[in-house]
Amino acid sequence: MFVGKPAPGFAAEAVLDGDFHTLCLSDFAGKWLVLFFYPLDFTFVCPTEILAFSHRIDEFRALGAEVVGVSVDSKFSHLAWTQVPRRQGGVQGLRIPLIADLNKQVSARYGVLGDAGVALRGLFLIDPSGVIQHATVNNLSVGRSVEETLRLLQAFQHTQANGEVCPANWIPGDATIRPDVNDAKAFFEREHAAA
Numbered sequence: 001m002f003v004g005k006p007a008p009g010f011a012a013e014a015v016l017d018g019d020f021h022t023l024c025l026s027d028f029a030g031k032w033l034v035l036f037f038y039p040l041d042f043t044f045v046c047p048t049e050i051l052a053f054s055h056r057i058d059e060f061r062a063l064g065a066e067v068v069g070v071s072v073d074s075k076f077s078h079l080a081w082t083q084v085p086r087r088q089g090g091v092q093g094l095r096i097p098l099i100a101d102l103n104k105q106v107s108a109r110y111g112v113l114g115d116a117g118v119a120l121r122g123l124f125l126i127d128p129s130g131v132i133q134h135a136t137v138n139n140l141s142v143g144r145s146v147e148e149t150l151r152l153l154q155a156f157q158h159t160q161a162n163g164e165v166c167p168a169n170w171i172p173g174d175a176t177i178r179p180d181v182n183d184a185k186a187f188f189e190r191e192h193a194a195a
Contacts, residue, residue, distance in 0.1 A: 002135045007035075007126045008109035014068070015078040016097040023068065023099060025130065032065035032157070033126040034149060037112045037119035041073045041081040041098075045143045047091050049121075052146045054095045063153055064128075067096045072107060072118050075100035112137055125153060127160065167191075 002008075011024040025033075036053070038046045053060075053067050060067050071078075078098040084090020099106065107113040112122035121138035133156045138144060155166040164176035167187075177187045 002111065002124070002132045005132060006130050007033075007124065007132050008106075010099075010106045010109065012070075012099045012101060012106055013075045014097040014099045015075055015082060016094075018079070018082065020075055020079075021097065023097060025126075028066055028068075028126070029130065030128045032063065032128060032153060033124075034060060034065055034067040034153065035070065035110075035124045035126060036067070036144070037070045037107055037110065037122040039114075039116075039118040039121070039140050040071055041077045042084075042089065044089075045141070046071070047086070047089055049143045049146075050091050050094065050096070050098070051086065052143075053149075054091070054093075056146050056150070057095045059150060060153070063150075063157065065153055068099060069096060070099040070101050070106055070119065072101050072104050072113075073098075074102045114140070116140075123149065125149075125156060127156065 007025060009025045011022060014021050014023045038049060040046065050069055057067055078100055082091055082094050085092050101107050104113055107119040110122055110124065112120045114120045120140065121144060123136050123144055124132050125134035127133050134152050151171060154172050155170055158176065159165060165179050166176055170176065175187060177184050
């Protein structure tokens, strides 16, 4: 289990803004990192997810977070895909880096390398100290919710800053619970006053 433990380190080539860069986990020290894995470039669900994260990157950055995608494709495949227009299934104009995990080591370290030899749809929220606060893995056929990722990021940030816990479906501005028997009882009484 990865949650609550230090994120596995990595150093890998990535594509961003039409160029190659080496990215390491340590590059994100002091920031939140949304690290998501996807199966392959030039496929069907993948561009919808990648572009959805890219469209909302300013919201993540406003929360002190960066977003990075990873697949088992080569950096050259990533580069080619970022040059294909969106209306043709490409990700042209992408604003987030894509890591090339051709040797599949990063996917294996994060436990998302599937039987087909490609990464499942894993998503990890890594806090500024490098600890994994959230991990989910979808099978290949279903994409993830960027809205839910933003909600989770805000919830974990709130709990770390305030020492409170967030109930189901919490969004910023909703009531939280102090992890104390009496405070929790007061929360439940308020929530179920009409019951």
